[in-house]
Amino acid sequence: MSGVMSSSIPSVRSGVRRRARPDWFRAGLWVALLLALIVWSIPFLVMVFTSFKANADAAASAPWLPPSEWHVANYADAARTGRLATTAVNSLIVALVKVPIGLAVASAAAFALSRLPFRGSRVLLAVIVVGSMVPVQIALSPLFTEMLNLGLLNSLAGLVLPYLAFGIPYQIFILHGFFSAIPVELEEAARLDGASTFRIFWRICLPLAVPALGALFILDFVATWNEYAIAQTLLQSQSNWTIPLAVQGFSTQYSTNFGPLNAFIIMSVVPVLIVYLLFQRSFVSGAFAGAVKS
Structure with a gap:
């Protein structure tokens, strides 16, 4: 009886170790999803920031930076x-x-x-x-x-x-x-x-x-x-x-x-x-x- 119990303990522990292994495939999917989100969101964020900038601000500042002064009137003018x-x-x-x-x-x-x-x-x-x-x-x-x-x-x-x-x-x-x-x-x-x-x-x-x-x-x-x-x-x-x-x-x-x-x-x-x-x-x-x- 004790031999059966002792033999079952390593198998249980090995099963726990197998389940505890990291899922690299799932992690890779999350990394790919995060990269895709960044690649898609950066151009859209640049477009949004630029839509609120004056011409001088858009030409002088980096496109990924928010405007120094928000021009909401750009939407009405457009x-x-x-x-x-x-x-x-x-x-x-x-x-x-x-x-x-x-x-x-x-x-x-x-x-x-x-x-x-x-x-x-x-x-x-x-x-x-x-x-x-x-x-x-x-x-x-x-x-x-x-x-x-x-x-x-x-x-x-x-x-x-x-x-x-x-x-x-x-x-x-x-x-x-x-x-x-x-x-x-x-x-x-x-x-x-x-x-x-x-x-x-x-x-x-x-x-x-x-x-x-x-x-x-x-x-x-x-x-x-x-x-x-x-x-x-x-x-x-x-x-x-x-x-x-x-x-x-x-x-x-x-x-x-x-x-x-x-x-x-x-x-x-x-x-x-x-x-x-x-x-x-x-x-x-x-x-x-x-x-x-x-």
């Missing part, structure tokens, strides 16, 4: 000079129209391709995937001609349509993988209860796709808010400019006004930060949901 209210409203209109419509069309199409198999569905999905890989730049010239012929040039409606055309294929591809991963038994049980195809889509599959839809909402909103090439091609009058065009115009005309320029850039990203904070849980849980099954 918003007034860059017509932030007009351009922000234009960007919000485009994003809040394009993103929900695109997700609605993409979710319905992805559901049909994944849950309602028909002849040629694989070929159609392959065409959609190829369409999502087409660079925007090669389509700018024919896009300009087409919008001119349709009478939609220099209008927000003419901007929404190309955004939908270039955004929906990617969303279909992601949602197709998510819908394909939903167990077939759920659909079969619903059909036994007399549910129609639309009811299965609306009451069963779509609620399960909320994480993926939330992630796509954030990605699509950010992409629409920051899109520059198509907006530069189609929008000509300043009254229809979106935020990227306003930032470009402001930086071109007032490149030496470092304080208002950085203030304008910071204000232009505030709506994106708000959207991310509202949907961050869905983004984290659904960012890679479409990779489960394709």
Whole structure:
């Protein structure tokens, strides 16, 4: 009995020693996270400090130092000079129209391709995937001609349509993988209860796709808010400019006004930060949901 107890004591002690060893991999992850935080935060901190500086202070002092005198009026001057209210409203209109419509069309199409198999569905999905890989730049010239012929040039409606055309294929591809991963038994049980195809889509599959839809909402909103090439091609009058065009115009005309320029850039990203904070849980849980099954 004593021999058994004495033999078990070293094993317990060795187990304690094994558990007490430092987890170097976890420590390395924390160090990498800290370095990434520093690399990301320093430029943003410099931008914030510069946005409150006068031109003389910004040119004389180091960029990472806080201003000697805080000029809050830089934000009001930047918003007034860059017509932030007009351009922000234009960007919000485009994003809040394009993103929900695109997700609605993409979710319905992805559901049909994944849950309602028909002849040629694989070929159609392959065409959609190829369409999502087409660079925007090669389509700018024919896009300009087409919008001119349709009478939609220099209008927000003419901007929404190309955004939908270039955004929906990617969303279909992601949602197709998510819908394909939903167990077939759920659909079969619903059909036994007399549910129609639309009811299965609306009451069963779509609620399960909320994480993926939330992630796509954030990605699509950010992409629409920051899109520059198509907006530069189609929008000509300043009254229809979106935020990227306003930032470009402001930086071109007032490149030496470092304080208002950085203030304008910071204000232009505030709506994106708000959207991310509202949907961050869905983004984290659904960012890679479409990779489960394709």
